[in-house]
Amino acid sequence: MKWIEPDWPAPANVRALSTTRDGGVSEGVFAGLNLGAHVGDEPVRVEANRARLQQAARIPGPLNWLNQVHGTVVHPVSRHYQQAPDADAACAHEAELACIVMTADCLPVLFCERAGTVVAAAHAGWRGLLGNEQGGVLEASIAAMGCEPGEILAWLGPAIGPTAFEVGDEVREAFMAEQAEADAAFVPSANEGKWLADIYRLARLRLARAGVNAVYGGEHCTFSDSEQFYSYRRDGQTGRMASLIWLAR
Secondary structure (H helix, E strand, C coil), X not given: CCEECCCCCCCCCEEEEEECCCCCCECHHHCECCCCCCCXXXXXXXXXXXXXXXXXXXXXXXXXXXXXXXXXXXXXXXXXXXXXXECCEXXXXXXXXXXXXEECCCEEEEEEECCCCCEEEEEECHHHHXXXXXXXXXXXXXXXXXXXXXXXXXXXXXXXXXXXXXXXXXXXHHXXXXXXXXXXXXEECCXXXXXEECHHHHHHHHHHHHCCCEEEECCCCCCCCCCCCCCHHHHCCXXXXXXXXXXXX
């Protein structure tokens, strides 16, 4: 089983990884390590994949999976997890509580504090990234961590790259209305009225505005690399990867 580990100066007690398709038992359009129970894969295969990942990466449990809805709610990870809450981010202040988000083109963002006392994970599609009047899912995650933004490290996991993420005028205008600098994250597409958006750049802009300047990652494209990654935009019905972070004892 192959996964990606963040290349960042996180404290020694922080464990983090982002899965690839490698190492699972799912078949067909879900072939590989599909961790999404909501995409039409056989439940027994999803459970087997999740168990394999937990054992291989030695992830403490129970695993708090989320029912992601492209919102800004942050789930406080608990040892008494029973069912997936509607949330698009998770935060943990205690050791051995893993924060988990699933993606297949959307941007997973992992957070840790420099002192190693709190971690968080966020699922950021463009809707969650933009958010509402109170901010987006990244700002909500930072607030849930309860520490100074300048003490936070962020890692941008595998997402759809800037040459593949086509959006309409309304998306570009919404981001620019929030932050004029967002204009630099859009270039005209070959299709009239469409733009190619750099979700990594948009996330960096939002994080910088929130006071988080130690940002790493952002070099993959899920759409372009079918061997390593699932991609909803590329394939339609497909599996999901997971990005996880936790504090070790």
